[in-house]
Amino acid sequence: MDVMPKWADVVLVPLFSLVLAAFLSALLILAIGESPGEALKLMVQGTLLRSAGWGYMLYYTTNFIFTGLAVSIAFHASLFNIGGEGQAMMGGLGVSLVCLFIPWPHWSLAIVGASVGAAVFGMIWAGLPAYLQAKRGSHIVITTIMFNFIAAGVLNFFLVGALKPKGSMDPATANFPASTHLPTFEDMAQLLGFEKMFRSAPANVSFFIALLACVAVWYLIWRSPLGYEIRALGKSGPAARYAGVGSVKIIMITMMISGALCGLMAINTTQGESERLILNFTEGAGFIGIAVALMGRSHPLGVLLAALLFGFLYQGGAELALWTKIPRELIIVIQALVILFTGALTMMVRAPLERLFLAAWRG
Amino acid sequence: MSFIKSILGSAAAVALTATAVLADPAIIFDLGGKFDKSFNEAAFKGAERWADETGGSFREVELQSEAQREQALRRFAEAGNNPIVMAGFAFADALSKVAPDYPDTKFAVIDVNWLDMPNVRGIGFNEHEGSYLVGMLAAQASKTGTVGFVGGMDIPLIRRFGCGYAQGVKAVNPNATVIANMTGTTPAAWNDPVKGSELTKAQISQGADVVFAAAGGTGVGVLQTAADEGILSIGVDSNQNYLHSGKVLTSMLKRVDIAVYEAFKSGNNLETGNFTGAVGYAMDEHNASLVTAGMQAKVEKALASITSGALSVHNYTDDETCPAVSF
Numbered sequence: 001m002d003v004m005p006k007w008a009d010v011v012l013v014p015l016f017s018l019v020l021a022a023f024l025s026a027l028l029i030l031a032i033g034e035s036p037g038e039a040l041k042l043m044v045q046g047t048l049l050r051s052a053g054w055g056y057m058l059y060y061t062t063n064f065i066f067t068g069l070a071v072s073i074a075f076h077a078s079l080f081n082i083g084g085e086g087q088a089m090m091g092g093l094g095v096s097l098v099c100l101f102i103p104w105p106h107w108s109l110a111i112v113g114a115s116v117g118a119a120v121f122g123m124i125w126a127g128l129p130a131y132l133q134a135k136r137g138s139h140i141v142i143t144t145i146m147f148n149f150i151a152a153g154v155l156n157f158f159l160v161g162a163l164k165p166k167g168s169m170d171p172a173t174a175n176f177p178a179s180t181h182l183p184t185f186e187d188m189a190q191l192l193g194f195e196k197m198f199r200s201a202p203a204n205v206s207f208f209i210a211l212l213a214c215v216a217v218w219y220l221i222w223r224s225p226l227g228y229e230i231r232a233l234g235k236s237g238p239a240a241r242y243a244g245v246g247s248v249k250i251i252m253i254t255m256m257i258s259g260a261l262c263g264l265m266a267i268n269t270t271q272g273e274s275e276r277l278i279l280n281f282t283e284g285a286g287f288i289g290i291a292v293a294l295m296g297r298s299h300p301l302g303v304l305l306a307a308l309l310f311g312f313l314y315q316g317g318a319e320l321a322l323w324t325k326i327p328r329e330l331i332i333v334i335q336a337l338v339i340l341f342t343g344a345l346t347m348m349v350r351a352p353l354e355r356l357f358l359a360a361w362r363g
Numbered sequence: 364m365s366f367i368k369s370i371l372g373s374a375a376a377v378a379l380t381a382t383a384v385l386a387d388p389a390i391i392f393d394l395g396g397k398f399d400k401s402f403n404e405a406a407f408k409g410a411e412r413w414a415d416e417t418g419g420s421f422r423e424v425e426l427q428s429e430a431q432r433e434q435a436l437r438r439f440a441e442a443g444n445n446p447i448v449m450a451g452f453a454f455a456d457a458l459s460k461v462a463p464d465y466p467d468t469k470f471a472v473i474d475v476n477w478l479d480m481p482n483v484r485g486i487g488f489n490e491h492e493g494s495y496l497v498g499m500l501a502a503q504a505s506k507t508g509t510v511g512f513v514g515g516m517d518i519p520l521i522r523r524f525g526c527g528y529a530q531g532v533k534a535v536n537p538n539a540t541v542i543a544n545m546t547g548t549t550p551a552a553w554n555d556p557v558k559g560s561e562l563t564k565a566q567i568s569q570g571a572d573v574v575f576a577a578a579g580g581t582g583v584g585v586l587q588t589a590a591d592e593g594i595l596s597i598g599v600d601s602n603q604n605y606l607h608s609g610k611v612l613t614s615m616l617k618r619v620d621i622a623v624y625e626a627f628k629s630g631n632n633l634e635t636g637n638f639t640g641a642v643g644y645a646m647d648e649h650n651a652s653l654v655t656a657g658m659q660a661k662v663e664k665a666l667a668s669i670t671s672g673a674l675s676v677h678n679y680t681d682d683e684t685c686p687a688v689s690f
Contacts, residue, residue: 052437056434059430156548160548160549167519167683169452169518169519169520170452170453170456171516171548200433200437200461200464202430274429274430279549279550283428317427318427318431318434318435321424321425321426321431322422322424322435322438323422327425328396328425328426328427332427
């Protein structure tokens with residue numbers, strides 16, 4: 001046997017990449033005269049040892065689960081959806097239209113409506129490039145990334161124009177009515193009798209929708225005929241076509257599911273956190289989704305774990321900015337190092353690790 | 364063990380806010396970052412001045428995302444920092460949610476003067492009046508009778524700058540032309556020196572020979588291009604005369620530094636309510652050769668009549684119209 005067993009491939013490679021990234025980050029922090037041990041301690045204390053820290057981490061995690069799932073489902077069909085950012089922006093537009101213009105009696109109905117709005121808008125925004133790919137052969141990477149810019153323009157148009165309340169300086173919509181506000185973890189903890197848990201943290205019920213989405217994607221990909229067709233097309237287009245899988249149909253459906261998942265991210269950020277639509281609410285989550293999907297090997301469980309890691313890095317980074325003199329630019333560099341090693345450089349790590357592992361395995 | 368410690372720690376922090384012992388002040392910069400040579404940097408300088416004079420230390424943070432506004436406010440308040448100063452109108456929303464939860468912490472926010480809360484000091488500025496003064500200088504320095512205005516993000520606050528400026532220009536030379544351009548409609552417009560430079564070139568080609576930049580970090584590009592092309596420019600917020608000595612006519616000062624310095628200095632005794640900060644124009648060795656005594660006398664006279672109430676400068680944000688220029 002000249003490959004690693006699957007468990008080693010799935011566990012060891014990301015772990016080793018992470019250690020490498022951590023090591024380089026530690027060197028960087030040392031170089032600017034701060035203590036890496038102290039930095040790590042701050043990140044852990046501010047994130048994992050406080051319930052509000054968890055609340056922020058899971059808020060970021062929710063975003064990354066949605067975008068990570070979206071990228072992985074496209075990966076299964078060998079499509080590279082780099083337009084998560086734009087699809088999420090359009091999702092935000094969908095959420096805000098639903099929340100602003102429909103009088104919802106209760107949040108539980110509003111979240112259903114907003115999810116539909118977010119998914120439909122995201123779906124349309126992914127469907128257009130998918131159509132161009134399927135019917136016209138325009139490369140999906142190029143079209144989806146261009147659609148990010150168009151989405152940013154569209155969002156901008158609405159936020160400085162029709163949706164902005166008169167006299168407001170912020171490019172943002174009016175606040176959503178109170179009946180659409182989602183219960184946060186703080187509200188839920190209070191219901192269960194825990195006062196002061198998750199205090200004012202933004203994590204909300206949409207986290208559970210993200211978990212449901214993980215299960216749904218797993219079922220879709222590995223337990224449904226449609227998932228089988230998606231994977232067949234991804235493995236070999238000609239073979240799938242020979243077996244009677246319509247490639248146009250599968251490309252369209254896969255990308256539209258992918259766009260819908262990206263759009264759903266907006267229920268967390270827009271309806272759950274800011275409770276109005278703001279510019280830049282995606283904060284790069286569409287791109288982080290690519291790293292999450294790569295690190296999670298396009299498996300929903302892996303995506304969940306990778307999303308937790310990136311949630312930790314985001315919240316930990318905020319803690320570093322608050323309590324140390326480490327400039328925010330360096331915090332972005334640290335986050336980028338993790339993305340570089342876990343996402344882009346897995347192959348670099350895998351080959352030597354495989355050799356080492358096999359040598360040790362054989363004794 | 365350390366989980367318990369952190370719970371105890373946060374309980375202690377809550378206790379601390381009640382008594383506010385040894386509370387360091389804190390400042391939160393907006394997304395533009397603290398080294399924008401303009402608005403945020405003025406705030407930073409005020410904080411530095413306080414630290415230099417008192418030997419005290421302060422906490423500071425530059426935000427990375429919108430979700431962090433509320434988080435930074437709460438974390439500083441829980442850690443016992445007092446007072447907490449915010450630079451920018453974008454904090455209004457977060458602050459109105461957070462302030463009631465920490466009644467013993469004092470907050471000061473720049474460019475927001477409409478919150479009415481018992482522990483919040485709002486500091487607004489009469490930017491239209493300061494801009495009026497530099498507008499008068501611009502009209503007197505201009506040979507072509509055409510002057511320019513480059514705004515940052517197109518919001519009513521920046522239009523207030525532009526409108527005051529145009530009124531000052533017209534007060535000196537009723538036939539003058541004022542060209543007004545905005546850099547953009549999103550927060551990215553605060554930090555786009557390349558676009559600022561392009562707009563300046565476009566205004567020069569239309570005959571402008573003095574350009575006023577009210578655009579945060581974008582203004583760096585405006586001032587640079589004006590200096591390169593041999594025309595005069597006017598800086599904003601901080602004194603920017605030194606950036607291109609002898610080529611920056613003056614700077615419209617919005618004394619954010621004083622506002623921050625005073626907030627830090629008064630500590631827990633910070634007076635709350637809505638206040639008006641100082642505005643003015645900058646005179647130093649870098650522009651002494653550009654502004655003659657006669658020009659300055661005219662401006663000082665206008666300043667005196669504004670102070671006495673004899674002259675009122677139209678404020679754009681009162682009715683969202685401007686008699687002197689169209690945007």
